[in-house]
Amino acid sequence: MTWNSREWIAVGTVALLLFLAALGGAAWLRPQSVQVLNGADAEHSLATTGEAELQVKPDTALVNLGINLKAGDAKSAQSQANQKLQAIIKALKDQGIAEDKVRTVNFNLQPEYRYDSGAARLDGYRVYSTVQVTTTQLDGVGGLIDAAIAAGANQVESVSFTLKNRDQYKQQAIDEALAEARQKAEASAQKLGTQVTGVRHVTINDGGSAPPPIYYDKRMANEGAAPAPAGAATPVMPGSFQFQVSVQVEFGLK
Secondary structure, eight states, X not given: OOOOHHHHHHHHHHHHHHHHHHHHHHHHHSOOOOOOOOHHHHHTEEEEEEEEEEEEOOOEEEEEEEEEEEESSHHHHHHHXXXXXXXXXHHHHHTTOOGGGEEEEEEXXXXXXXXXXXXXXXXXXXXXXXXXXXXXXXXXXXXXXXHHHHTTOOEEEEEEEEOTTHHHHHHHHHHHHHHHHHHHHHHHXXXXXXXXXXXXXXXEEEOXXXXXXXXXXXXXXXXXXXXXXXXXXXXXEOOOEEEEEEEEEEEEEO
16 A cells, blocks of 8 residues: 555654653653743842741649559449549649649549459459649649649659640741841842842741650659658659741842
8 A cells, every 4th residue: 555645744743743742741740840040030039047946944734643443342442532532632722723723534443353263253343543633833743743642642644744825936936037047148138239129938947846744753763862851842844845946038139
């Protein structure tokens, strides 16, 4: 079969279109990370960095403490638990803790078994109960724990610290980092005989974090350490929240 010139042209056109489509598809599949700037844009911009770090003392403490006890039957276990919890709550109030700052976060009553020759036998009932105490008197956290233990609490699950206005301090760190970046840009622009006209791009890296709470029980001191003075409260160290921010800013120049 002999093709005429028009047929050859049509076949060539289709082949060329398929080739171009393949090239376009391959380019579409590849990541595109190139940004083209003309000469004026490249010559009239300046990138700087800024950093800031804040150390902020916490203003609120959360203390989770409670009881863990066992009795022969469920009624006795619950009755003993109620008595101890009431005594603990009274002790907390005597420490200046308002009633609405104490809440129950866990209460569990369950049977326990022992195994005798492969057979499970009821061995009593265990009660776990935890209350959470919220206080802004951080200096009194150790005394609060001691008072609760003296009233019958036999477990302290956790002591943690928070900030009421956490976002405020994070924003303060961002503002300080941005101010440092702009100060660098303006100083550099002055040396170059030009001026900063505005901001083209900003990247903010927020690395704010808080250390875990540190809790020391005076009854668990290392061997050989000097004993705590009589009447001294359990030492609780709240530490500090650390807010770290870095920014990268591209400024326009004229």
